[in-house]
Amino acid sequence: MEPIPSATTTVSVNPQMEFLRLFKSIHNVLLEQMNGHIRELDLTISQVNVLVSIASHRGEGVSQREIERELYLSNPTVTGILQRLEAKGFVTRVADEQDRRYKRVRLTARCERLGERIQEKGRKTFEQIFQGFTPEEFSALNQMLERLLRNCEAAAGNRETTQSEETA
Numbered sequence: 001m002e003p004i005p006s007a008t009t010t011v012s013v014n015p016q017m018e019f020l021r022l023f024k025s026i027h028n029v030l031l032e033q034m035n036g037h038i039r040e041l042d043l044t045i046s047q048v049n050v051l052v053s054i055a056s057h058r059g060e061g062v063s064q065r066e067i068e069r070e071l072y073l074s075n076p077t078v079t080g081i082l083q084r085l086e087a088k089g090f091v092t093r094v095a096d097e098q099d100r101r102y103k104r105v106r107l108t109a110r111c112e113r114l115g116e117r118i119q120e121k122g123r124k125t126f127e128q129i130f131q132g133f134t135p136e137e138f139s140a141l142n143q144m145l146e147r148l149l150r151n152c153e154a155a156a157g158n159r160e161t162t163q164s165e166e167t168a
Helices: 015-041 045-055 064-071 075-087 109-129 135-167
Strands: 091-095 103-107
Touching (some): 015 045, 015 109, 045 075, 045 103, 045 109, 064 075, 064 103, 075 091, 103 109
16 A cells, blocks of 8 residues: 655656646636736626727727637627626627627727726736746747647547537
């Protein structure tokens, strides 16, 4: 029978599993920190992510489906977030000029004013969490994470193909 590892015993951990553990821990800490900063604005980090997605379209508005794709969120999730943001007066939904069956989501003037406060809070947070990173390190980190995301997307696509082949 093997002894149970103590706190001082080094346990060999698969590097990929250690990455996943660290990534999840970073995600949880960032969510908690960001939610704390924006709570006074009566927003959640999920709502801010949707607002940032809309803002990235520079006033043109964006369809709900585009938000779902950009943020990897389900239709019911985005619907709920947009309903809450609309009730708070942060977004409006207007008929698409080319196809009136679809709605374009736009930021309101109230939200655009709030955006400056959100950006300031985000800037302060990012200064803290990326303290000590050189611009080169930050760029390399972004490149690696983008490659990881592409690999995850490809693996998810392969999994969907495999699952559909299994059910056929």
